[in-house]
Amino acid sequence: MSKKWFNAWTDDLYLADDALLIEQIRTKVLTKRGIFARPEEILITLGSQNALYLLGAVLIRPGTQIAMENPGYYAARDIFAMAGANIQAVPVDHEGLDLDQLGSAELVFATPSHQFPTNATLSLERRYRLLAWAENTDALIIEDDYEVETDFSGDATMPMKALDRSSRVIYVGSFSKSLMPGLRLGFVVADSRLIAELRRLRGLMMRHPPSNNQRTVALFLALGHHDAYLSRMKRVYAERWHELSSGLDADFPGWKRQTKFGGSSFWLEGPKGFSASQLAQKALGAGVVIEPGNALFHGGSSNDRFFRMAFSSIPKERIRPGIARLREIAETLV
Amino acid sequence: MSKKWFNAWTDDLYLADDALLIEQIRTKVLTKRGIFARPEEILITLGSQNALYLLGAVLIRPGTQIAMENPGYYAARDIFAMAGANIQAVPVDHEGLDLDQLGSAELVFATPSHQFPTNATLSLERRYRLLAWAENTDALIIEDDYEVETDFSGDATMPMKALDRSSRVIYVGSFSKSLMPGLRLGFVVADSRLIAELRRLRGLMMRHPPSNNQRTVALFLALGHHDAYLSRMKRVYAERWHELSSGLDADFPGWKRQTKFGGSSFWLEGPKGFSASQLAQKALGAGVVIEPGNALFHGGSSNDRFFRMAFSSIPKERIRPGIARLREIAETLV
CATH class of the missing domain: 3.90.1150.10 (Aspartate Aminotransferase, domain 1)
Structure with missing residues (x-):
């Protein structure tokens, strides 16, 4: 990076994320997934795990019922358990999460694109049913679009975030798989009020993800290298x-x-x-x-x-x- | 950075920090402050504020009494308050924290080198007294060595961590002032058991600070540029x-x-x-x-x-x- 970008990569970005990175995520990453988000609906995080940690801290109170895939992503389970959640382990079959076992969940965590670790893809029919269920029960869904960026099958299913008409889906994405895990960059797409809340907490926790890495990835995307x-x-x-x-x-x-x-x-x-x-x-x-x-x-x-x-x-x-x-x-x- | 360092800057450093950075902090940063630490007594954080957040989450329970400088670093106050601490606001005079007003504190947060915002330096006499007080009352001290790296007066006082003989001082350092705030790199030096605990929490929160920035700063230090x-x-x-x-x-x-x-x-x-x-x-x-x-x-x-x-x-x-x-x-x- 040259002198031209000096401020972008040295400054303390406390109140807003790198504008170029937000723009690239909006127009090059999210649109490919059928998601159209405004800048204030996106927060950059220190990888997707950091996104889950922030969400756990903001959305979970002791006793909050969260439905999670079983088997599933152990770190997410540890994060939500530490935040005080009651975890409902929901079995996974070849079409993903078994929706008949969501019980009284207030929150659902799922990896619909490639379920971790079984690789099952949540069928489109189940996505619609899960959304309808969330509307009926007033629940929220955390959709971790795990491994979609490296999906070489070419037939990735529409994310629930793109189907969501009532701001119930919180979308989590990452550059760890498509760039490198050491970089630690991910993002959350959600209702702007939730994003503002997450940003305040992130501000206390770390101020912001490193500015130099934000700008580097923004340029990598903008120049077509990604x-x-x-x-x-x-x-x-x-x-x-x-x-x-x-x-x-x-x-x-x-x-x-x-x-x-x-x-x-x-x-x-x-x-x-x-x-x-x-x-x-x-x-x-x-x-x-x-x-x-x-x-x-x-x-x-x-x-x-x-x-x-x-x-x-x-x-x-x-x-x-x-x-x-x-x-x-x-x-x-x- | 060249291909030579490829793994160092792309890998997921979940269990240990960049070994070269830890070595440089030990031998080039801490020794200048009279602090001799083993690698397992050091944790890299996403800036000093992230260090305080981790410490707040591990050390503070609802009702924990923490003495803090008044006026003082507002972000530290917000972090500890959010963790549930009872904050005792302790006045600051030209020699720093007024030790006669520590009351029943279990934890003390201080910026002895350059008190934020008054710039008072905690006198050596008070440092010894504060340490003796902590031993008598079984309290812990969080020492944020704020701005010492840019101290041009040439007469920086020994940090309490260097005077501490009973592992009561938790030392927090940063590269935000000496390099750039956008980089977000800091560190904690403390008893290895506390460091292990902080590392576990950091692992859930973000896995680790970006590997590329860790290695970049390590090389910057190792080559004498810092x-x-x-x-x-x-x-x-x-x-x-x-x-x-x-x-x-x-x-x-x-x-x-x-x-x-x-x-x-x-x-x-x-x-x-x-x-x-x-x-x-x-x-x-x-x-x-x-x-x-x-x-x-x-x-x-x-x-x-x-x-x-x-x-x-x-x-x-x-x-x-x-x-x-x-x-x-x-x-x-x-």
């Missing part, structure tokens, strides 16, 4: 997905997994008697990283048959040898 | 201090102010009947910014005679004309 980068990234992800998928077909036939094309990981269920924790431990010693799934269930799970395999940072040529090694280890365990 | 920059900065600040001081002598004779050399601002008290708010408002219209002091008092103050004049970002040649203009406006009011 779009170009996403195209390359999606091509690479698609290759790795196919490689891992065919490897699993060959080496782990019959192990259940979601067939949804997209995302950055697979969610697998091993046969009866299989222990994912044991496999993970042995595999780590052989240089293969898998993530046991039981910690992703609310309150932990006695079912130790699930695990997650992330492929976003594994070069294509190392995927098949890794799966072969994993199979050898699994054969000694099952 | 020291070189501080030398230049101190020379410029000293010039501006003298310019403002002689201007006030000439144009505002008899108006009370601290005579302490250093800092980045002056704290003035006008004559009886003078309204700083009124002056601030009129002066703003004439392009001169002063900050009325009443909002810096706990609960506000009916005494509207105090104001703060910051000079760090005002070029030397604009200082005397600004004071002359301020005098013209003041003459119409007093």
Whole structure:
């Protein structure tokens, strides 16, 4: 960045976010998702997790009922639990959150695009039903548009925020997947009164996310680099997905997994008697990283048959040898 | 930054901070202040205000008694009040906090190097007394080493953290003044158990401060640029201090102010009947910014005679004309 932008990247942006970044998010990121937001409806956060922390602090009081996907994003669960929420763990099937089990929730947290960790996509029909339910029960929905920016399937479903006509959906987005997690930049799109409240709290908590990073990402978007980068990234992800998928077909036939094309990981269920924790431990010693799934269930799970395999940072040529090694280890365990 | 540092500035640093930055803070920043800390006694924060927010969340429960300087740093007051603290407003004289009014405080927040906003320096004698008091009453002290990095007086007093033999002092530092506020980088030095607790909370709140900024500042320090920059900065600040001081002598004779050399601002008290708010408002219209002091008092103050004049970002040649203009406006009011 040159002298030209000196103030933009050195100043203390207490009352407003980088105007160029807000403009780029509005016109290059949100419009692609069918969301049309005014500047005062957007807040920049220190990554999407920071957005959830701020939302937890503002929306949750001791005893607030929040419905969350199970299995689900453990950090969100920890954040909302710390804020005092009563967590209702709602099962997830191949179409996402089971809406018949929302009970008396006042707040719903969901990752509709790619459910973490199962990768299920919440069907459009369920999105409409969830919105109608929220209107009837006067509930709010926190929609974390997890991994949509790297969705290479090309058929991303409309976010609930784009379908929402009564400001019930609070939309959370991130640059951690499309740029880098170390950068810590995300954003919230919501009713301007809620955004003002979140901004006040963010002001106390940290004043604002670093100005230099805000402007850097704004320029990256404005100059078209972000779009170009996403195209390359999606091509690479698609290759790795196919490689891992065919490897699993060959080496782990019959192990259940979601067939949804997209995302950055697979969610697998091993046969009866299989222990994912044991496999993970042995595999780590052989240089293969898998993530046991039981910690992703609310309150932990006695079912130790699930695990997650992330492929976003594994070069294509190392995927098949890794799966072969994993199979050898699994054969000694099952 | 080059490819060489790629992982350092893109990675998700959830469990530990940038090792190079911690090393630089330990060996180049803290040693200058007589503080010797192990890596596990240091946490990087998103500026010093974020450090205070984390400390408030971990140390304060509803009803915790905290003694704070009055007048004092309003954001710290808001943060601790939001955490549920009972705030004891303790007067400040030319030697800093009045130790005879600490009452039943369990926690003390102080800016000993340059008290904000009066610029008083807590005397060495009071530092020892405050430490002894904390040991006797089992209290903790949060020491915000405000503006020490830009102290051009050359006679900075030892921080309480360097005198502390019982881990009662929690030290807060910042790069906002010595680098830029937009960067948002600060740090806490404390007992390793407290640091571990703060790190867990920070992990939920934001995962970590941006990795790219951590490594950038680490390199800036490691290559000696920070020291070189501080030398230049101190020379410029000293010039501006003298310019403002002689201007006030000439144009505002008899108006009370601290005579302490250093800092980045002056704290003035006008004559009886003078309204700083009124002056601030009129002066703003004439392009001169002063900050009325009443909002810096706990609960506000009916005494509207105090104001703060910051000079760090005002070029030397604009200082005397600004004071002359301020005098013209003041003459119409007093």
